[in-house]
Amino acid sequence: MLPKNHVNVVVIGSGAGGGVVAKELSFLGYSVVLFERGKWISYDNNSNDELSDQRNQILGANFGPDFIKNPRSFINKYGDEEVFNSLKGYGNIAECVGSGTVSYGAMAWRFMREDFTMKSIYGHVKGSTLVDWPISYDDLEPYYEKAEWEIGVSGHNKKNSFASNRNKPYPMPPFEINKEGKILEKAAKRLGWNAFPVPMFRNSKPYNGRTPCMRNSICVGNACPISAKNGTHNTVIPMAIQTGNCDLRTECIVSELVIDDKSLVKGVKYFDKNKKMYFQSSDIVVISASANETARLLLNSKSKFFPNGAGNNNDWVGRNLQSHAYTGAVGLFDYDILDFDGPGANIAISNFSHNNKKIIGGGIIHNEFNRLPYQFSQIRPPGSKLWGLEHKKFQKNNFKRLSRINGPIQEMPNFHSRVTVSKKIKDHWGIPVVQFSGKRHYLDHEHCKFLSNKAELLLKEAGAVKTWKNIGGKGQGRGQHQAGTARMGNDKKTSVTNKYGQIHDIDNLFIADGSLIPNNAGFNPSLTIMALGYWVGNYVGNNFKHLLIHQ
Amino acid sequence: MSPINRRNFTKTSLIAGSVLFFPGCIIKEKNPSFLFFSEDEAKCIISLCEQIIPADEIFGGSTDAEVVYYIDRQLVSFFKHDSNIYRDSIRKLQNFCFKNFNTKFNKLEIDKQIEIIEMMEQNSLNYSEWQNPSIFFNKIRLHTMQGFYGSPIHGGNKNYISFDILKIDGLLRQRLESPSKISKNAS
Numbered sequence: 001m002l003p004k005n006h007v008n009v010v011v012i013g014s015g016a017g018g019g020v021v022a023k024e025l026s027f028l029g030y031s032v033v034l035f036e037r038g039k040w041i042s043y044d045n046n047s048n049d050e051l052s053d054q055r056n057q058i059l060g061a062n063f064g065p066d067f068i069k070n071p072r073s074f075i076n077k078y079g080d081e082e083v084f085n086s087l088k089g090y091g092n093i094a095e096c097v098g099s100g101t102v103s104y105g106a107m108a109w110r111f112m113r114e115d116f117t118m119k120s121i122y123g124h125v126k127g128s129t130l131v132d133w134p135i136s137y138d139d140l141e142p143y144y145e146k147a148e149w150e151i152g153v154s155g156h157n158k159k160n161s162f163a164s165n166r167n168k169p170y171p172m173p174p175f176e177i178n179k180e181g182k183i184l185e186k187a188a189k190r191l192g193w194n195a196f197p198v199p200m201f202r203n204s205k206p207y208n209g210r211t212p213c214m215r216n217s218i219c220v221g222n223a224c225p226i227s228a229k230n231g232t233h234n235t236v237i238p239m240a241i242q243t244g245n246c247d248l249r250t251e252c253i254v255s256e257l258v259i260d261d262k263s264l265v266k267g268v269k270y271f272d273k274n275k276k277m278y279f280q281s282s283d284i285v286v287i288s289a290s291a292n293e294t295a296r297l298l299l300n301s302k303s304k305f306f307p308n309g310a311g312n313n314n315d316w317v318g319r320n321l322q323s324h325a326y327t328g329a330v331g332l333f334d335y336d337i338l339d340f341d342g343p344g345a346n347i348a349i350s351n352f353s354h355n356n357k358k359i360i361g362g363g364i365i366h367n368e369f370n371r372l373p374y375q376f377s378q379i380r381p382p383g384s385k386l387w388g389l390e391h392k393k394f395q396k397n398n399f400k401r402l403s404r405i406n407g408p409i410q411e412m413p414n415f416h417s418r419v420t421v422s423k424k425i426k427d428h429w430g431i432p433v434v435q436f437s438g439k440r441h442y443l444d445h446e447h448c449k450f451l452s453n454k455a456e457l458l459l460k461e462a463g464a465v466k467t468w469k470n471i472g473g474k475g476q477g478r479g480q481h482q483a484g485t486a487r488m489g490n491d492k493k494t495s496v497t498n499k500y501g502q503i504h505d506i507d508n509l510f511i512a513d514g515s516l517i518p519n520n521a522g523f524n525p526s527l528t529i530m531a532l533g534y535w536v537g538n539y540v541g542n543n544f545k546h547l548l549i550h551q
Numbered sequence: 552m553s554p555i556n557r558r559n560f561t562k563t564s565l566i567a568g569s570v571l572f573f574p575g576c577i578i579k580e581k582n583p584s585f586l587f588f589s590e591d592e593a594k595c596i597i598s599l600c601e602q603i604i605p606a607d608e609i610f611g612g613s614t615d616a617e618v619v620y621y622i623d624r625q626l627v628s629f630f631k632h633d634s635n636i637y638r639d640s641i642r643k644l645q646n647f648c649f650k651n652f653n654t655k656f657n658k659l660e661i662d663k664q665i666e667i668i669e670m671m672e673q674n675s676l677n678y679s680e681w682q683n684p685s686i687f688f689n690k691i692r693l694h695t696m697q698g699f700y701g702s703p704i705h706g707g708n709k710n711y712i713s714f715d716i717l718k719i720d721g722l723l724r725q726r727l728e729s730p731s732k733i734s735k736n737a738s
Contacts, residue, residue, distance in 0.1 A: 047726075047729065047730070048702075048726045048727060048729045048730055049701075049702045049704065049705075049730040050700075050701055050702060050727070051697055051701040051702065051705060058629070058697060058701075059625065059628075059629045059705060060629065085632045214722075215722075216722055216723075216726055217722075217723060218723065218726050218727070340721075340722075340723045372700075372727070373700035373701070373713055373714070373717055373719070373727075374696055374697055374700040374701050376700075376717075377696040377699075377700050378693075378696070386692060387602070387603040387604070387668075387672075387692050387695075388602065388603065388605065388665065389605050389607060391604075392604055392605065392607065392612070392716075393607075395700075395716065395717065396610075396716050396717065399717040399718070399719075400718075
């Protein structure tokens with residue numbers, strides 16, 4: 001194992017959290033190594049193929065990973081370990097510079113004030129580990145703002161009457177509502193609901209030296225051909241590299257954190273693309289590898305004081321795994337309601353995020369980004385023919401006549417839905433892989449029914465001639481929007497990090513990704529993960545000398 | 552042209568087979584036609600796919616779109632884990648047809664083929680050697696949809712036939728066709 005020159009900070013993972021942390025610390029003059037196991041994405045080699053886009057992943061995933069080299073397993077209904085023979089173990093998760101922020105739908109939601117105090121509002125939920133966050137909306141507000149301005153978000157400052165307060169407006173105006181959105185907006189108004197433009201990580205005007213969106217409607221699951229969709233790959237990561245302080249190492253996979261007998265992390269072991277192992281020492285390590293991989297790395301890093309993995313002496317690492325159950329309804333219209341004017345998801349309704357009768361939390365609903373020809377072939381009213389002339393005729397007549405409203409439900413975290421590491425299965429580099437077990441809380445499906453009913457009501461009001469529901473919430477939440485596996489908290493016994501993402505009892509080891517999120521709200525989490533990146537990065541930067549003296 | 556005529560037309564043309572449709576492959580490959588299927592297996596798959604997405608009065612179906620090449624290519628790559636079920640199921644289907652009709656599936660009348668597929672879908676073939684044909688049918692149904700409605704870079708959707716059916720034009724059409732253009736430029 002070859003040693004590399006010592007640096008101040010190692011950041012593991014270049015997605016929504018890690019990209020931000022690397023930028024924050026390299027701007028303060030600290031030397032940073034940013035590890036990414038994927039590559040830079042080239043648009044020309046990766047875009048617009050429905051069967052390999054990040055949404056469908058039928059013939060691989062354009063934005064990674066390769067599931068043959070990176071297998072995952074799960075505990076099946078018979079209690080046996082089974083390896084996924086497809087990308088199902090990843091559920092749209094990416095592996096490249098910028099990670100999911102290259103191919104995401106790019107909704108830029110702030111969580112609501114209520115999402116940080118769920119336990120106080122709703123009380124104890126049986127079978128759930130629902131808690132209050134150790135930080136409040138007000139703590140995170142300035143960091144939301146920083147994320148919105150540095151990454152670039154377009155949105156309407158006033159139209160969402162349920163949004164929590166903001167101190168500064170969005171940097172860009174919202175997108176104009178498309179044809180479908182206008183029809184739904186009017187219907188929502190008739191129902192007494194508040195429809196407003198979806199905030200987006202997309203340029204609605206020239207911003208940050210890049211061009212505005214050309215309103216291509218298939219950029220969810222794909223990269224933007226003109227870089228008008230904003231992620232960490234085209235904002236904070238290039239900014240970090242430009243300082244000269246950040247060394248981005250692609251195709252490098254970190255296998256283990258090295259923790260010494262003083263309960264401090266000394267650095268990381270990693271493999272480069274030639275499968276050669278190195279040791280990278282650093283003053284501080286920040287893990288931003290995503291809720292699944294961060295938990296895996298902690299569990300794979302055993303040491304004298306942490307025989308069950310770093311930060312896992314109370315058995316909370318990998319627990320409370322959440323994502324988002326999507327739920328909604330489909331409406332068929334007797335005219336072309338779609339004009340395929342991007343970004344697709346265009347209007348949202350937040351009336352059902354909180355304050356619902358008999359529901360804990362809730363979720364937003366919005367019109368869907370797109371449904372490309374293959375995906376569309378799988379959307380039919382219940383009882384329809386799934387093949388033959390009738391199926392083909394439906395396909396031909398209704399491709400532009402279908403509106404889909406859905407949204408992410410706030411999942412109830414539970415202790416038994418978890419990531420562990422496999423005792424048998426290893427990846428291409430010999431590292432034990434992620435193993436999933438457990439399932440969603442039973443209330444998630446009930447809550448999905450509630451939100452699907454609202455979606456169907458909207459479609460009916462909008463004049464759909466036929467509507468049907470897709471009700472989610474069963475199985476395990478573990479794909480995109482993954483969260484919760486190293487939750488932040490004030491009590492060491494029921495959390496993995498303190499409120500600054502600092503692992504309990506390992507003072508120079510931090511986390512900055514969705515793992516920290518105690519409950520994942522009813523919104524897409526990327527803006528919140530970026531805000532947490534700024535929050536943790538800011539703390540590490542401001543306390544760097546103190547953290548070193550401690551060592 | 553009536554639907555039946557159209558179907559008969561495509562049925563005849565498929566027998567001419569891949570050599571006519573893919574003259575380029577003869578130069579590149581030792582086996583000009585298929586990477587996984589035998590010629591006989593391919594005929595059975597072509598018939599199944601054609602009933603899953605048939606030709607109609609105006610537009611061709613799976614045969615015209617050359618969906619069989621999509622499936623064939625994936626069975627040696629992304630769908631390798633499905634190769635056994637394909638081989639097994641084709642054999643069982645042909646055995647079933649021989650036993651009951653004394654001919655191959657692909658030689659049966661179209662209406663008979665549809666009837667058999669419906670029984671496969673509902674697990675009602677009543678054939679003791681093949682208890683759960685719906686498992687295979689659901690696979691080939693999805694694979695046919697992928698080959699017909701996906702990008703031609705994977706085989707299938709020849710001449711963007713499905714994009715024409717769905718009347719996809721403008722920017723969306725450009726975007727959906729772009730992978731093929733990139734692929735052509737690269738080669």
